[in-house]
Amino acid sequence: MTAPVFRFAPSPNGRLHLGHALSALKNFEMARETGGRLLLRIEDIDLGRARPEFEQAIYEDLDWLGITWEEPVRRQSEHFSDYEAALDRLKVAGLVYRSTATRKEVADEIAAREAGTGKAWPRDPDGAPLYPFGSSDSSADDVPSAWRLDMRAAIDRIGQDFSWTETGEGPHGETGEVTAKPDAWGDVLVARKDVPTSYHLSVVVDDALEGVTHVVRGRDLFWSTSVHRLLQTLLGLPAPVYHHHRLILDEDGRKLSKSRRDTSLSELRAAGATPADIRRLVGL
Template identity: 85%
Template sequence: MTGPVLRFAPSPNGRLHLGHALSALLNFEMARDAGGRFLLRIEDIDVGRARPEFEQAIYEDLAWLGIAWEEPVRRQSEHFSDYEAALKTLKAQGLVYRSVATRKEIADEIASREAKDGKPWPRDPDGAPLYPFEPGDAPAGDAPPAWRLDMRAAIDRIGQPLSWQETGAGPDGETGEVAARPQAWGDVLVARKEVPTSYHLSVVVDDALEGVTHVVRGRDLFWSTSVHRLLQGLLGLPAPVYRHHRLILDDDGRKLSKSRRDTSLSELRAAGATPADIRRMVRL
């Protein structure tokens, strides 16, 4: 009997911080203790922000923490054909549609509807406004399209409630068998204008192709699992067991962020911190 397969999948658009250390250590030690496999994936589909120096820093930080991974490392930018094949499947099912609306056009439409209705436009679980156009109603144009999932059609195609097995806990303590709520996300992007995929599509394809059996990641991605379960169902992909762990917060109660340049592992190392210090700081 083979052991579990776990993965750590950072994006090389900044330096790793304590939140990444917690996730990487949990995945590595869970795989090691269960006699399983630990994979490293570089999620570099954001070609405009991914940097080679940040990817190299990921390897250095993880090695310093005592984490070892299997080779070769999967780099998403080298596997666009896998995501194109999945997108082709969704197109064949009639479940995606072209979208050339700009951010300004989307924002203007939302503002117009809020002014007309006198109430805020619905938001997704991350707090972002839902896409306001129906399939076929968005502005037309000759620009390269993004592709959006027709959420209502996709849910109708599945035809039954979706759920996932949660061994951690959600924001409100949800655990065990959790009912998926993909409709809360509206018509999500499955491919962007500049690359033939999105986070949601690539992550489910990668997990299936790599045989990942257990997904261990931060609680901020808890409700994203609803979209992932829907895509897994549409594409005929297996569903891993999920564990969403606590987040590392700053002094203001916000999760750590590369975009705000919160203190990185490399900065802590340069200041004299040891791997044991990092474990204490993330309460392991």
């Protein structure tokens, strides 16, 4: 039997905090308990925010926690051709369209529609408004554009009835065989104007190319799995088993965030914390 393959996949756009520690430790321990392998992936497609010093800090923090991983480490920025190939397949299938609208144009359109109907515009599971323009937003080849998945065409292609195996728990206790609901996300980005991919596309391509069998990550990404299962099905990629774990929250009940500069592992270490203290703080 092939050994299970797990992965921890942080972005080098800030320093790791307790939430990352929980996810990394869970991946490490589940791999060890099942006789599996642990991979480390650096998700650095956001070239404007990724920093070499943050990547180096990831290695230092994980090593301090006693976590080991297989080499080589996969950096997404070195594999854009893999994502372009997947995007080309979606283009040939007629399942994506060019998207040129700016954030301001999107916001203005949503505001106009809300004013016209007196109703709030639909939001995705993360609370962001759904893209309002649809496949009518297109342009000539020489105009910089992002690419969006035509959600209706994609679902029409494969049907609505598909799911994933969940061994953790969703935000409302969902577990076992969970029905995917990708249409709740609208026409998601599959490639940005500045790079030929998005989080959704790169993560499913990477998991397939690296042979990942078990995806262990925070519960905030639970419903994103619907989009990932849709893309896996469209591209003929294998479906890992998913395990979404609880989040580490701050005193206001919000999940920890690098963007708000929540206390980092390196700061805790400098203040005298030990790896055992970190395990206690994250409830392991």
